[in-house]
Amino acid sequence: MILKTKLYGKSYQFDSVKQVLSKASELKSGDTMAGLAAESKLERIAAKVVLSDLTVNDITENPSVAYEKDAVTRLIMDDLDSEAFSKIKNWSIGELREWILDENTTSEMILKTSKGLTSENISAVSKLMGNMDLVYAGAKLKIKATCNTTIGGSNTIACRLQPNHPTDNIDGVIASTLEGLSFGSGDALLGLNPAVDTVDSTIAIWNIFQEIKEKLEIPTQTCVLSHVTTQMEALKTGATADLCFQSIAGTEKACAAFGINIEMLEEAQAAFLEHGTAKGKNVMYFETGQASELSSSAHYESDQVTMECRCYGLARHFNPFLVNTVVGFMGPEYIYDGKQLIRAGLEDVFNGHLHGLPMGCDVCYTNHMPADQNDSEVLAMLLAQAGCHYFMGVPQADDIMLMYQSTGFHDIATLRELTGKRPIPEFQKWLENYGFMQNGKLGPEAGNIDLLLEKL
Amino acid sequence: MKDITEKPMQQWISKDNKAEKALKRVKQNTTARIGIGRSGARYKTDAFLRFWADQSAASDAVFTEVTPETIVNLGLFEIKTKCRSKFEMITRPDWGRIIEKDQQQILKEKCVKDPDVQIYFGDGLSSPSISANAEDMLQVLKLGLEHEGLSVGTPFFVRYCRVNTARTIGPLLNAKVVCVLIGERPGMQTDESMSAYIAYKPHPQMLESEYTVVSNISRHGIAPVEAAAHIVELILKISKAKKSGISL
Numbered sequence: 001m002i003l004k005t006k007l008y009g010k011s012y013q014f015d016s017v018k019q020v021l022s023k024a025s026e027l028k029s030g031d032t033m034a035g036l037a038a039e040s041k042l043e044r045i046a047a048k049v050v051l052s053d054l055t056v057n058d059i060t061e062n063p064s065v066a067y068e069k070d071a072v073t074r075l076i077m078d079d080l081d082s083e084a085f086s087k088i089k090n091w092s093i094g095e096l097r098e099w100i101l102d103e104n105t106t107s108e109m110i111l112k113t114s115k116g117l118t119s120e121n122i123s124a125v126s127k128l129m130g131n132m133d134l135v136y137a138g139a140k141l142k143i144k145a146t147c148n149t150t151i152g153g154s155n156t157i158a159c160r161l162q163p164n165h166p167t168d169n170i171d172g173v174i175a176s177t178l179e180g181l182s183f184g185s186g187d188a189l190l191g192l193n194p195a196v197d198t199v200d201s202t203i204a205i206w207n208i209f210q211e212i213k214e215k216l217e218i219p220t221q222t223c224v225l226s227h228v229t230t231q232m233e234a235l236k237t238g239a240t241a242d243l244c245f246q247s248i249a250g251t252e253k254a255c256a257a258f259g260i261n262i263e264m265l266e267e268a269q270a271a272f273l274e275h276g277t278a279k280g281k282n283v284m285y286f287e288t289g290q291a292s293e294l295s296s297s298a299h300y301e302s303d304q305v306t307m308e309c310r311c312y313g314l315a316r317h318f319n320p321f322l323v324n325t326v327v328g329f330m331g332p333e334y335i336y337d338g339k340q341l342i343r344a345g346l347e348d349v350f351n352g353h354l355h356g357l358p359m360g361c362d363v364c365y366t367n368h369m370p371a372d373q374n375d376s377e378v379l380a381m382l383l384a385q386a387g388c389h390y391f392m393g394v395p396q397a398d399d400i401m402l403m404y405q406s407t408g409f410h411d412i413a414t415l416r417e418l419t420g421k422r423p424i425p426e427f428q429k430w431l432e433n434y435g436f437m438q439n440g441k442l443g444p445e446a447g448n449i450d451l452l453l454e455k456l
Numbered sequence: 457m458k459d460i461t462e463k464p465m466q467q468w469i470s471k472d473n474k475a476e477k478a479l480k481r482v483k484q485n486t487t488a489r490i491g492i493g494r495s496g497a498r499y500k501t502d503a504f505l506r507f508w509a510d511q512s513a514a515s516d517a518v519f520t521e522v523t524p525e526t527i528v529n530l531g532l533f534e535i536k537t538k539c540r541s542k543f544e545m546i547t548r549p550d551w552g553r554i555i556e557k558d559q560q561q562i563l564k565e566k567c568v569k570d571p572d573v574q575i576y577f578g579d580g581l582s583s584p585s586i587s588a589n590a591e592d593m594l595q596v597l598k599l600g601l602e603h604e605g606l607s608v609g610t611p612f613f614v615r616y617c618r619v620n621t622a623r624t625i626g627p628l629l630n631a632k633v634v635c636v637l638i639g640e641r642p643g644m645q646t647d648e649s650m651s652a653y654i655a656y657k658p659h660p661q662m663l664e665s666e667y668t669v670v671s672n673i674s675r676h677g678i679a680p681v682e683a684a685a686h687i688v689e690l691i692l693k694i695s696k697a698k699k700s701g702i703s704l
Contacts (some may be wrong), residue, residue: 029547031551032547033547033548087476155525163488165486165488166487169485169486169487171482171485172482172485172486172488173486175482175483175486175488175490176484176486176488176490178482178490179488179490183494273524291551330547332546332547333546333547333548333549335545366515366641367511367514367515367518367581367641367642367643368518368546368581368641368642368646369546370515370519372511373507373508373511386609395488395489395490395492396489396492396499396503396507397507398488398489398510398644400486400487400488400643400644400645403643403644405511405644408499410494410497410498410499413497414497414498417496441496441497442494442496442497445474446494447470447473447474447475447491447493447494448473448474448475449475449478449479449482450474450475450478453475453478
């Protein structure tokens with residue numbers, strides 16, 4: 001294993017695989033703050049050159065956190081498909097990249113092989129990809145998952161309808177939900193972030209979502225994004241939903257900062273498979289976002305792309321219906337501006353896809369980032385090309401509870417029109433019956449919530 | 457003269473909306489931007505411009521500086537954290553809590569020692585929060601606390617300030633209670649909200665949960681005069697209990 005190279009006659013030497021991965025990462029303010037980023041652009045390229053010659057085996061044998069120290073590492077290693085691994089263990093990361101990009105390499109071949117790749121290997125290959133590589137490679141991956149409906153069919157862009165309200169006011173939540181539905185949002189799920197994380201508020205919103213779904217006969221999924229332990233308590237009362245939500249992180253220690261561990265997630269999955277209302281087998285919904293490990297000082301001197309990949313390594317154990325990277329929520333100390341935001345969004349969605357996950361992206365920014373809606377719109381258009389499974393639908397992109405800007409109902413309709421992609425088929429039929437959608441565009445009744453209100 | 461930001465978003469309904477009546481009713485329950493119509497799949501011009509006006513105000517609130525005149529007019533003096541610019545302020549939250557020796561010296565020279573309550577202001581993530589709220593807050597807090605027999609230290613302003621400056625400033629001035637009044641991360645509804653972080657004898661190893669917090673102080677949330685009266689009560693309670701935060 002060689003950890004040094006020369007560029008223009010100057011030598012660059014690295015201490016470890018972990019350091020090569022960190023220094024090869026595209027610039028992020030979080031890696032800089034953590035003291036992990038390359039010190040110059042050329043040093044970054046030197047790290048990429050070294051990385052391109054490391055083998056899959058080199059990186060597998062040097063995980064970011066040791067097997068003995070961390071439950072997430074153990075899960076990723078123990079889940080590894082040894083047959084797939086043995087076929088590619090001697091490939092260099094540079095060769096792996098070219099094989100993925102090759103036009104003769106199919107989605108099926110990639111997804112079979114990636115079962116033998118650790119999350120660090122997947123992080124590594126993304127560091128050798130430009131933004132267009134990430135879109136090009138990601139676009140060919142076809143990944144489906146089934147809850148009540150199936151996400152990831154060819155030619156679809158789905159949407160999570162996110163009708164958040166600063167006090168969880170039921171009538172306010174209903175208002176945003178109906179408006180969103182009438183604009184074609186909500187086929188991935190109706191999913192609310194509660195303002196207060198209590199059993200009562202979880203049950204109240206579960207019930208209203210289930211009622212809307214049943215009375216209006218909407219082919220979709222329901223979920224409240226409270227803590228997994230809150231949802232488990234709510235489930236015990238007899239109330240129910242389709243999907244179980246939890247935010248996850250890439251190390252055992254960072255998961256602990258979220259108040260979770262692997263056993264807890266396994267228990268929740270079993271409970272939702274038994275007591276939830278999902279028809280299919282994919283009942284988990286996870287959210288991630290670069291640098292949550294760093295923010296809880298649980299990153300083990302690893303860069304934020306690699307840590308994010310380990311979230312996907314954890315997620316794939318649970319065959320989730322959805323994984324969502326909330327890419328611009330952490331703040332400018334981790335992802336500084338529009339350029340870093342766009343890069344991070346492309347990395348996360350590709351890396352999630354390469355893990356075999358149905359990936360969505362909350363394309364978003366906070367007001368203390370030097371970024372704005374134009375940056376969001378650029379990233380959303382790129383991700384629509386990259387095969388991103390779903391986006392958030394928020395009234396005019398303004399989340400009045402979480403106080404950040406995401407993507408709007410109008411943006412979802414626009415992305416579908418621009419790419420010729422459609423909602424999940426059953427949901428599209430539902431929209432067309434109301435005249436909310438017609439010929440792949442918004443229909444004459446788009447925005448007319450009267451048509452839904454009269455049935456509630 | 458026309459000002460598109462005068463009309464509250466809750467009254468904003470697109471003229472050609474088929475469900476105008478229903479929207480008027482449901483919009484009473486939410487400030488979400490619904491019922492705003494469409495042009496193709498995009499926004500109407502007025503809704504588009506209003507969004508950008510609100511977001512730009514929020515962004516400007518973070519990235520503009522509090523002017524030296526504002527500080528002087530409030531009767532305050534100024535110190536800085538380790539950050540040298542707004543860029544460092546937003547990318548290095550760890551530096552935004554550090555008060556270097558020369559700045560500590562200024563505090564030692566200009567401030568009354570051993571106060572019952574030390575109040576200071578910080579720009580945090582909203583500069584307009586200072587000019588919008590500081591004058592009313594300071595007046596009511598000072599009168600209220602002194603009326604209750606508590607001594608109030610010399611107030612000042614910290615540029616590029618994070619809440620955890622209190623961990624250094626509290627022990628430096630030997631204050632029993634520290635109250636940091638700092639600009640909040642702005643949202644689309646208002647760019648001038650301030651929060652109060654109050655701690656009993658703050659120190660470098662204290663926990664985040666030891667702060668008692670009052671947030672959303674602005675003319676759009678809890679009015680500054682009202683908030684200050686509430687904070688006086690909280691400080692009295694904290695002084696008597698000799699603790700703050702969740703254990704209060």
